[in-house]
Amino acid sequence: MAGKAAEETGGKVATEEESAQIANCIPRLRRYARTLLAEGALADDLVQDTLERALNRLHRFERGRDMRAWLFSVMHNLYIDQLRQPGLAARSLDEADYEIPCAGVQEPLQLRDVQTALCMLPVEQREVLLLVGVEEMNYGEVAATLAIPLGTVMSRLSRGRERLRWLMEGGRMTTSLKAVK
Amino acid sequence: MSSAAITEEDLQAYVDGRLSPERNAEVQRHLSACPEDAARVQAYIAHRHLLRSHFDAMLAEPLPGWARDFQAGTDTAPIRRANRLVRGDSRRMLQALAAVLLLAVAVGSGWIARGYFDATGEDRRTPMLAMSGSLASLPRQAAIAHVVYSPDVVRPVEINADQEGLLVNWLSRRMGTSVRPPRLAAFGFELIGGRLLPGGGGPVAQFMYHDITGQRITVYITTERSAQWPEHADGLRYAQEGPVNVFYWGTGHFGYALSAGIGKNELRRVALAVYEQSRARSS
Structure with missing residues (x-):
């Protein structure tokens, strides 16, 4: 990730093209943030923090790379940093935690609302579902953006979809789907 | 194939x-x-x-002002930095507060080994090891649940009050009996929602309320009454668990605890109302 090595301070001024690219991504960044954080105000905070960090670290952005994917990874990392702050109700990112749905919901919920159902998935599954199914990234791009192995992308995708189906169908089916490696 | x-x-x-x-x-x-x-x-x-x-x-949603400013190339960084400082400070303070409260509850209530008195006044001296068993008393469990969840900004509850029907059905099904949130609107406290917690003898329901100043009250409802509440133990009791005031009582099949960081007298007024509601429901 050499980028433009001349920028020692990181205070590289964005070119007009780069500024425009970043600005164009704001709506996508906002919906990604709202996938991570349910509360709108916090989500917009995260977007603004992301923009600021991206501008400060623009020297790390490789020309020709997908600006959207880079911004998503900046946001993802910021979010993880926030989770790690002491005192926040952070959920560990261990695979072992995946059997625990984010809201502890295990009962039939008569839900047909995809947004509500999505919110009940662990955040790790939510973001993979968003990047794959909404942003239409390929699996390799998702792995690079989230800095996780391809196999982890696939298992999160598989578990996320299965749990979403379970929630959307009222939670009546048995979820026997375990680790898919 | x-x-x-x-x-x-x-x-x-x-x-x-x-x-x-x-x-x-x-x-x-x-x-x-x-x-x-x-x-x-x-x-x-x-x-x-x-x-x-x-x-x-x-x-397709319209963008907020800061995003339009950014797109227009207006430098809003100084304002945002200032805003974030304020927000960040209050968030950090909340986190620190939660940690202190939890510690205060743990220390103040002697989490390590302690007995409790039943209605006959007999000291049962049940040794209680930190978080290991189901025997932490009702007010202590409720206070701990209060300090753990009430400072949570992002997800204080599992199901929001705007889906109250869902909340009631879900909690009732998990608790194995009908559970509904008490009404505190007369005291200016509005329901935020509820969550399910693990209790010593089964699931526990927690409802959370807030007033316009952001002050939060939690109502903790357990069906462990038989273990913790001898018969004829009705009546409001008070416990101070660290900085959290708790009023608790048993009615019918339920044990109730009302926890908040507000003054004892103010909380008592609210507790009395919930107490009356709970007795009306069980009779």
């Missing part, structure tokens, strides 16, 4: 349209022979469409 060779990854990639035409055809053959996988894949595809249209609608 090549179904043995079809992997879970193939099915996912089929949903996303990322297979080669040959592999795609093999998966289709597998699906026509396996109704179970076919139903699953069909649901995945439908949900993918739903998510896609739901999230694409978000892109």
